[in-house]
Amino acid sequence: MMGGATPPAPLRPLVSRSWTRVLGFGLDPTHANARDPLPWAEVERRRHHSPLALVIDEIRAVLTSVADASRFIVVVTDADGIILWREGSAGVLRKADGLGFTEGATWTEDHVGTNAIGTALAEQAPVQLFSAEHFEEGQHPWYCTASPVHDPRTGALLGVVDVSGPALTLHPALIALVDTATKLAEARLWRHHEQSLQRLRRSAEHVLATTTGPVLLVDDDGWVAHYSGVLVRDRIAAPRADLPLTVPGLGLCLPERLGEGWLVRPDERGTSLTARLVSVGGEAVLEVAGTPDGDAGWRVSLTPRHAAVLRLLAAAGTEGMSAAALSRALFGDEEHQVTVRAEVSRLRRVVGALVAAAPYRVAEGVRLTCDP
Template sequence: MPAWSAVAPGTDLSTHARVLSRVHDAVLAGGRPPVRPRRVVERSWSRVLGLGMDPDRPRARDPLPVEAVEARRRGSGLSPVVDELRQVLVGVADASSALVVVTDADGVVLWREGSSGTRRQADRLGFAEGATWTEAAVGTNAIGTALAEAAPVQLFSAEHFEAAQHPWYCSAAPVHSPVTGDLLGVVDVSGPALTLHPAIGALVETSVRLAESGLWRRHEQHLERLRRSAEPVLGTVRGPLLVVDDDGWVAVRSGIAAGPRVAVPRAGRPVAVAGLGLCTPERLGEGWLVRPYEPRATVAAELDLAAAPVLRVSAGEGSPHGGSWSAALTRRQAQVLALVARAGRQGTDAAALGRGLFGDDGHVVAARAEVSRLRRVVGDLVATAPYRLADGVTLTVRTGPGGG
């Protein structure tokens, strides 16, 4: 059984439910419980109490309209594997009076299946398609708590915050894109508390692995299509190159032993590739052609601080194709970029950057975060380890009329 299971095998469920009810009442009344709640439950109750929620007065459930649910389904990264999840879970749910639920990353219920009797009970809780089941909406529950904890969660009976949910168990686990790492949603199996089986948690884990492997399989099929579509163009291109998809996954390597993924390409933004140096991605059908600048290539950047900060970039001689672009920066991003440029070719580290930004040594993590935010705008113009301008990049800072 998974480490996150709420009940150990062999536990008398009725007795355990009564103990948890006393724990729930004591903790929420500010008293001393007969046993301490599990830490995941304790953390969740603390968050929910901080929101001012009342366990005996559920907040109103306001499900989204059918059209909005359909739109979310179409846009969900889980839609390609929902049928596979059904094949694994729905038969078990029907046999055990359970409910199978799939939500999006916002905790909105997009798909729900199970026996008609269990669905009717869930309807009375507002546990229906279009409803939001985050902690802020309905208190401690496996879906919302799994989202808050970024981990699988199983809750039994009175571990739920709302008293109306005590007759239930729920087992939920997040699903992430194996391609981007983004949270796509949550898979949940819920049912009458006294029907909880030790295998339910393992079943949920299996369904998540199935969903993620199915998404990866589709990703590999997408890369194969990209390879085929690029073949006519690649016959006309010389020199080392890569063909990558919109997430930076490599479909074709030529003249370079690149890894499986490079930085996410963006139109007009240079990207640094190990073994190729500074490159400019060029749109190629559904993917990108990534080729290096020639050694003599330069990228001239100007940071204009005369008003709201603006970065203007021009790819000079030696680039595989010309082009210029500009991007608005925040004051903080402009400050980071100026400090990085001032460090010269030897670069700087997060500690020194933190001192330059905040005036002391206590902001190393914040400095790293600021660089990450800057790189989301300027791409690999700023290199890392150490932080510096990428090879071939020059930066001029203009502070006002006539300034430099």
């Protein structure tokens, strides 16, 4: 136990891992640590920008209808562990106020110790904690059941749904209830995504009807709303203004902004893109020339590692390099393939997919030269 005594029963591995993390933060288990509540205006701003605002009504429908009868409260946080929404039993809400369990408060492990919200964020998994499994003694009269909510499109963590109440009122069905609420929220988010693509498709109907040849219509994240003349997966690399994009089956494309989305089609001018890797004041810079039709060129600074990758791919030519080959060239062995894949992924976000994958290579339609 935190006071040094032997616990009456062995700690669950999840609780042991959390206590180990929390002890490293220097928190005090005998009193409430800082919750750092945000101003109400910032809470409102976060609510407005949170994707969970789209599904908060569905979460309420599942959980709060029985909150008063069951004596618990429902709490929804963002990915930073900041409480954005909270409602439920009036009596339990008053007790939560005294604990600092309020809107705007931060309930991550490094702020308030082991708790279902913070531990669910740390473990990226559903968590239920009971009584003295909490780090702070003030939380011992409570139980908490929490589950992360993820973006069904990308897998990104959006926040946590939590149910909390007096420890003696814990009902075993609450785990299933919270799990149902999070699954419903993720399903509704996917439906909102589909509806957004439908709206984008309708808004672009007049342009698509007069467009010939292969074409894609995608949203800002690269999700495909419409395709014609080319077989694609559900998603391509996210388009960016004035940055070239390579799409399997289309080759080199220059995305065009269309309403709230992007029109992606092959460069009809048939011109190649010329890029040059140079050193400016000791810094690696990639310079991409403009097109003969007057499109402006652009330049971007690169990290030494990204510059090294580009030089290797330029030397490899059309055959390209595998992750294993890049690992050998960069690190002297094949044990760093995960690192290589992550670095190339970051590089492609910077240079607008001038680098193609499978194998890694300079994309078709791009002529890259590297100064000594």
